[in-house]
Amino acid sequence: MALSGTCTERGEVKIHESLDELSTDLADYIAKLSEASVKERGVFAVALSGGSLIDLMRKLCDAPYNKTVDWAKWYIFWADERVVAKNHSNSNYKLAKDGLLSKVPIIPSHVHSINDSVSAEEAADDYEFAIRQLVKTRMVSVSENSDCPKFDLILLGMGPDGHAASLFPNHSVLSEKDEWVTFITDSPKPPPERIAFTMPVINLASNVALVVTGDVKAEAVHLAIDDVGPDCPSLPAKMVQPMKGNLVWFLDKPAASKLGRCQFSE
Ligand SMILES: O=C1O[C@H](COP(=O)(O)O)[C@@H](O)[C@H](O)[C@H]1O
Numbered sequence: 001m002a003l004s005g006t007c008t009e010r011g012e013v014k015i016h017e018s019l020d021e022l023s024t025d026l027a028d029y030i031a032k033l034s035e036a037s038v039k040e041r042g043v044f045a046v047a048l049s050g051g052s053l054i055d056l057m058r059k060l061c062d063a064p065y066n067k068t069v070d071w072a073k074w075y076i077f078w079a080d081e082r083v084v085a086k087n088h089s090n091s092n093y094k095l096a097k098d099g100l101l102s103k104v105p106i107i108p109s110h111v112h113s114i115n116d117s118v119s120a121e122e123a124a125d126d127y128e129f130a131i132r133q134l135v136k137t138r139m140v141s142v143s144e145n146s147d148c149p150k151f152d153l154i155l156l157g158m159g160p161d162g163h164a165a166s167l168f169p170n171h172s173v174l175s176e177k178d179e180w181v182t183f184i185t186d187s188p189k190p191p192p193e194r195i196a197f198t199m200p201v202i203n204l205a206s207n208v209a210l211v212v213t214g215d216v217k218a219e220a221v222h223l224a225i226d227d228v229g230p231d232c233p234s235l236p237a238k239m240v241q242p243m244k245g246n247l248v249w250f251l252d253k254p255a256a257s258k259l260g261r262c263q264f265s266e
Pocket residue numbers: 049050051052053080081082092156157158159160163164165166189
């Protein structure tokens with residue numbers, strides 16, 4: 001069973017006894033959001049990341065979710081992508097295709113991957129243009145006070161350095177306010193060329209989940225969630241603060257091992 005604690009500005013924090021338990025809880029959370037969104041808007045616009053997240057989503061491919069989720073209503077995006085060919089082992093698209101998308105009946109034309117045959121800058125521009133068209137048709141919802149996209153769910157991982165999507169600590173793109181999709185060519189983690197949703201787009205989503213496992217990430221989890229005072233470095237994961245949406249952290253015990261702030265109850 002997950003131990004759950006609500007930390008006011010930092011969202012709900014769920015700590016799991018095992019990766020198996022976390023995967024079940026994550027599948028349940030995504031399935032419930034999908035059901036609510038399809039009921040309310042007729043569609044579910046979800047942005048994926050790469051890394052360990054996709055394997056942790058694996059239970060969605062099994063019963064009951066493979067049958068109960070309304071896959072035909074899903075629209076898939078990437079909160080970050082590496083600018084490599086789609087069949088490259090570094091591609092977040094390939095990871096998701098192999099681990100999830102090829103195993104459930106998602107409509108291929110609903111899968112919005114990046115153009116990988118251009119530069120990172122052009123890929124970011126192309127992707128933003130594609131999202132703009134889908135915002136016009138409301139396949140992606142729009143925020144109340146701007147023309148910005150409001151994804152039903154953005155699923156993020158976090159690196160040991162606190163990076164989320166491909167937004168790395170101290171990088172200038174962290175302060176990007178005008179673009180929806182940005183690019184980098186100097187990622188400290190290979191491959192160097194990547195695109196990512198900007199912080200404003202992440203923080204306008206209706207729901208954001210940060211899915212983080214392993215003791216190598218415990219210090220960054222502590223810095224991102226606990227109140228560590230004014231000297232706390234500005235971590236991308238800490239900057240994930242949905243303005244009106246809900247934030248949920250899915251952690252395993254090793255990732256949560258340095259957390260001090262939350263009081264948890266079963
Ligand atoms: O490079 C990336 O890393 C992060 C974290 O990956 P993880 O394997 O440590 O979970 C991932 O969320 C992001 O999508 C990816 O491009």
